[in-house]
Amino acid sequence: MFILHLALGGCLKTPPIDFGITADSGGHLAYVVDAALVQAELPGLDRVSIVTRLFRSADLPSVHGQRSERVTDRLTIDRVDSGDDRYLEKEALAADLPAFTEAFCRHIAGLAVMPNVIHAHFADAAAVAIEARRRFGIPFVYTPHALAIDKRRQGLGGAELGTRIAAETTAIAAADALIVSTRDEAERQVPAYGVGVAGRIHCVPPGVPRRPYAGGTATLVDRLGDWLDRPDLPILLAIARPVAKKNLAALVRAFAADPVLHERANLVILAGQHGGQSSSEERAVLGELQALAASPALRGRFALPPRHDASDVTALYRRAAAGGVFVNPALHEPFGLTLIEAAAAGVPVVATRNGGPAEIVAQIGHGLLVDPRDEPGIAAACRAVIGDAGLHARLSRAARVGSAAYDWRRYADAAIDIYAALRRQPALLACDIDNTLTGSVDGAAAFARWRHGSSLPFVVATGRSFAEARAVLAQWHLPEPDAFIVDVGTRILRPAAHGGWQSCAAFTTALDQDWDRAAVRAAIAPLGICAQPVVTEGAHKLSFFGDAADVAAIRAALAQAGLAARVVFSHGRLIDVLSPGGGKAAAIAAYAAGLGLTLDDCIAAGDSGNDLDMLDACGFAIVVANASDELATLAARPGLHRTTRNHAAGVVEGLARLGLTTPAAQVAA
Structure with a gap:
């Protein structure tokens, strides 16, 4: 995947x-x-x-x-x-x-x-x-x-x-x-x-953030004395972007207004990286925090470092675990990754009751919830945690144990299951032979290697007869398929139970419907269009040599006679008149149905006009780079890939784009 x-x-x-x-x-x-x-x-x-x-x-x-x-x-x-x-x-x-x-x-x-x-x-x-x-x-x-x-x-x-x-x-x-x-x-x-x-x-809850820590290096913890008169005191720690919804100023005011907190703890807030490309909102909030930090009531008790890195954050969580508390006072918090990060470090929390923190704290049991607009309530909750050693210890133990509920591996497994349920996985490859699988010795060899390493069902869909199709595959050292669709989709051959191949009788019967072969031949005869050798004909197919004008004339004659038939033009000179139920797409659909599949589950690969119906109808399509102009009208759509390579190398390229090749085949192609 x-x-x-x-x-x-x-x-x-x-x-x-x-x-x-x-x-x-x-x-x-x-x-x-x-x-x-x-x-x-x-x-x-x-x-x-x-x-x-x-x-x-x-x-x-x-x-x-x-x-x-x-x-x-x-x-x-x-x-x-x-x-x-x-x-x-x-x-x-x-x-x-x-x-x-x-x-x-x-x-x-x-x-x-x-x-x-x-x-x-x-x-x-x-x-x-x-x-x-x-x-x-x-x-x-x-x-x-x-x-x-x-x-x-x-x-x-x-x-x-x-x-x-x-x-x-x-x-x-x-x-x-x-x-x-x-x-x-x-x-x-x-x-x-x-x-x-x-x-x-x-x-699907996420896991605890993976934050690298360079142990032994100097961090902000070692420099708290730059801002704090008594850096040994427990800390109230907050980490958030300086935006209004994070409500950081309310936490500062709550701390400043509570004399017990002011005496027993310090406040440390990491509010982004100061300066740089900050928004007007961030500059306003940061200005308010800096003004509060400069007030006499908070001087020596409030650290607002202008810069921090991942090691600083990890070290501050560890510092907060020693008698302190992590505080998230947001007006609303969608989830709260910092709360589970604090939990993993064993830090009790005081968190907003609005949004994800309510679920996190209920799951882990490592803190108290508060109304973020109640500043005295925020202070009281912080005071309760840092002022009661027994409560702090219980919350810290719960934090370390409960944080295991937020696991990235569990998230990844669940997400993969969700992704997999959405994937439309191709279940059958139907390939034309001439100029699609043939035309390049190296490409044919690459396709053969792909086939050897793949379990994907594979059929050929060709205008040739069964005998000709087998001979061409052998000549090019191409693998035999699971089934043959031949005579421009008017005959399906499957392996027989005791060896050899046998025609699909049900498909043959279906092609009889609305098909009057003799009447079709009679309607076309006055046009004087050159017939292909009799050997190319079949019970549900008549074949001619001609151009686009001849195709138009045949269609007009059949319409005037009220006869149903499909007229297929390919390679600029070949005309096939088929039973109305015939064609490569119809044959692929019939074969796929026997496997419990639909055309949406199939990949078609081709290069010419007699491939047009299957390339258009299948859920996935590979048009090789050497395709004739007859496929220029094939509309771009999801699942259709026009390759940069010719012949079988192009088929392998298309399979690669669908994630279906083996490494050996990709390298060779």
Whole structure:
């Protein structure tokens, strides 16, 4: 399986991630990277790609202008250039979405193997995934991370929420499946959009963030004395972006107003990376926090470090575990990765009762819930935890044990099951012979190697007779198929029970319906069109030499006589007049039905006009690069691949794009 995660916003890179370096470089980046890392470790996974936007900025690391980063042997971060290489946020990113969508589709078209699924993070990525599904037939899963409809319920945001809610509504309605983190999202938030999601929505909690720690190196913990008069005191720790909904100023005011807390603990807040490409909202919130930090009441008791890295965060969690508490005072928190991260470090928590934290704390049992608008209540809860050694110890034990419920391997296994349920897996290959499998010795050899290593059922569908088809396959050292469809789809031959081959009597009987061979021949005879040798004819097929004008004349004559027949033109000179129930597509459908399959489950590969019906009707189609102009009218659609290689090498290329080749076949082709 090849999984593609799509996330447009923020500074996404190989860990450690620079959280808070921009307004939208938040916890969702940890979710995307950690999910992909663990999925890439699973047996049976071929490749995982995280696709994001390419940009260049003097204020941001140069890696974001690099087209690809190899994270592990099976995981890459791939960046798509939309033509605008500026770092963009929110409204500007929305304006760039059409250009990014086109660039992303070019990226998909250029891949050697198509992704089996796109996992879109946020509604902007879902909009791109919708178009990719339309063009390539790739199903997509949507994870919203934070839904605007709940922001509006909390009285947050402005007029822009209407546009965001509309985009989220479209994403929810279009997604093949949704993965959310909490029951609240699954049972209340998503249904509030008024879109039916029964059977499509799955609650799969993420795991504890994987944060690297350089043990033994100096961290912010070692420098708390730069801000604090008594750095030995327990700490109240908060980690969040400086935006209004995170409610950080309320925590500071609650701490400052409580003399017991002020005496027994210090407050430490990591509020992003100060400066850089922050939004106006972030600058306003950060300014308020800095003003509070400078007040006499908090001087020496409140640390607001301007910079931090992953090791600093890990070290501060460890410090908070020693008698302190982690605080999330958000007005509303969609999930709360920091709460399970704190739990894994053994840190009790005081958390908002709004959103995901209520479920997390109920699951783990490692803290207290508060009304985020009740500042005295926030202070009282913090005071209760740090002031009672027995309570702190019980909550700390519960944290370490209960955090095991949030496991990335469990998430990865569940997500893979969801992806797999969406995949339309090809179950049968039907291949033309002349100029599709033949024409290149190396290509034919590559196809033979593929066939040797594949269990996919394989049939040939050819205009030739049965004897001719077998002779040509032997001449080119091509493998015999599981069945032969010959005479332009008017005869099916299967292996007989005691050896040899036998015709499918049921299909032959079906072709008799509405077919008057003698009358068809009589209607065409006055046209004087040159007949092919009698040996090419069959009970349900008449064959001629001619051009497009002759084809039109035959169709007109049959229509005037009121006779039903299919007229097939191929290779610019061959005309076959078939029973109305005949043709390659009809024969493939009949054979597939015997296996419990439909045409949607089949791959057709061909190069000429007599392949047109099967290439159009099958769920998957491979048009080799040497195809005749007769296939130029074949409409682009999901599942149809026009290859860059000729003959059987093109078939192998198409199979590779569908993820169906063996390594040996791919190399040879």
